[in-house]
Amino acid sequence: MKPNIDQCIKCSICNAYCPVLKATGLFPGPKLAGPDAERFRRQRKAIPSEWLEYCDYCKICERVCPQNVPIPDLHIRSRLAWKETRKPSYRDWLLGHAYLLQKLGSWTAPVSTWAAGWGFARWLLDRGLGIDRRTPMPSYRRRTFAHWFKSRPRVKGEPVAYFHGCYTNYIQPELGRAIVEVLEKNDFAVQVPPQECCGLPLISNGFLALASGLGKRNIQSLQQTIEKGTDVVFSSPSCGMTLREEYETILDLPGASRLKDHLLDICQFLLQLYEEGRLNPRFNEVRETY
Ligand code: SF4
Ligand code: SF4
Structure with missing residues (x-):
C-alpha cells in the first residue's frame, strides 16, 4: 500500500529538525523531497531524483512529524525506484558493501587504518567517487x-x-x-x-x-x-x-x-x-x- 501523503499539513517541523538540511543547501529538506515531491512522482512528472541521495535515513523527521507522515519511507522507496533505472555507480557499490570493506580492514589492520587516512587515497576517493576528503575515516581493529x-x-x-x-x-x-x-x-x-x-x-x-x-x-x-x-x-x-x-x-x-x-x-x-x-x-x- 502506498503511504498516505495527504496527511501532510505543511507545518515544516520536519525541515526544522533535519540534520542534512542544516548541513547543506543541496538537499531541499524532508517536506519537499518527501510528500511534496511524491505528488509529482506519482503523476510520473520529472523531479530531481539526486535529492534523495542526500537523505541519510536517520528517521528524525518521521519521529517529529505531528501527522505521522512516513517521510523516510517515501525517500527510500523513491530512491530504490530511481536506482532500478540505472547501473549502480562505483560509489554506490563501495558504500553499499561497507561490511566487506570493514572485514578486510580488520584483517589487514593497522595497515588498513593507515591506508584509509593516506592523503593520496583521500584525494582519489574525493575526486573519483565524491567521498569528501574531510570525512572521518574508521580505525579498524584486528581483534574483533x-x-x-x-x-x-x-x-x-x-x-x-x-x-x-x-x-x-x-x-x-x-x-x-x-x-x-x-x-x-x-x-x-x-x-x-x-x-x-x-x-x-x-x-x-x-x-x-x-x-x-x-x-x-x-x-x-x-x-x-x-x-x-x-x-x-x-x-x-x-x-x-x-x-x-x-x-x-x-x-x-x-x-x-x-x-x-x-x-x-x-x-x-x-x-x-x-x-x-x-x-x-x-x-x-x-x-x-x-
Ligand atoms: S512535519 Fe509532517 S506534516 Fe509537517 S511538513 Fe513535515 S511531513 Fe508535513
Ligand atoms: S530521514 Fe532524511 S529527511 Fe528525514 S531527518 Fe533524516 S536526513 Fe532528514
Whole structure:
C-alpha cells in the first residue's frame, strides 16, 4: 500500500529538525523531497531524483512529524525506484558493501587504518567517487568483538542475546565489551548468535537482493534464539531499526514481524530493568584522561 501523503499539513517541523538540511543547501529538506515531491512522482512528472541521495535515513523527521507522515519511507522507496533505472555507480557499490570493506580492514589492520587516512587515497576517493576528503575515516581493529567474546569463559544467568553489528565488531569492540560487562553485572548470560551485517548500507544503495540474503540469514539465526524465549538486544540504532522495520516493510522477509517483537535497544532494555527495580547501577568509576 502506498503511504498516505495527504496527511501532510505543511507545518515544516520536519525541515526544522533535519540534520542534512542544516548541513547543506543541496538537499531541499524532508517536506519537499518527501510528500511534496511524491505528488509529482506519482503523476510520473520529472523531479530531481539526486535529492534523495542526500537523505541519510536517520528517521528524525518521521519521529517529529505531528501527522505521522512516513517521510523516510517515501525517500527510500523513491530512491530504490530511481536506482532500478540505472547501473549502480562505483560509489554506490563501495558504500553499499561497507561490511566487506570493514572485514578486510580488520584483517589487514593497522595497515588498513593507515591506508584509509593516506592523503593520496583521500584525494582519489574525493575526486573519483565524491567521498569528501574531510570525512572521518574508521580505525579498524584486528581483534574483533566476536573474537574477544569467543575467547572468554561463559557465565551463568538469565539468557539474553546481543546483535553487535559491524561497527562494534570491526571498529569499536570496546562498546560491545562494555555492554556484555553491564549485562553480566546484572546477572545475565550473554549469547552472541551467528550474525551478518544487517544490510542497511546495501538497502540504501539499491542492492536489495544481497540485503535480503543477509536478512534471511539473520532471521534464521535469531529465530532459533527467540524460539527459546530469549530476547535480543542491539546497540546500533540503525542496525536495530533495519532488523525491526526494514526487514518487514522494505524487504518483506518471512519471519520479520515475529522477530521485531523480541528486539530491544540496549538502553530501552536497561531502562526497563531500572523501572522494574532490577538494575544494579553500582559501577566502578572509570578513569579517563581527555
Ligand atoms: S512535519 Fe509532517 S506534516 Fe509537517 S511538513 Fe513535515 S511531513 Fe508535513
Ligand atoms: S530521514 Fe532524511 S529527511 Fe528525514 S531527518 Fe533524516 S536526513 Fe532528514
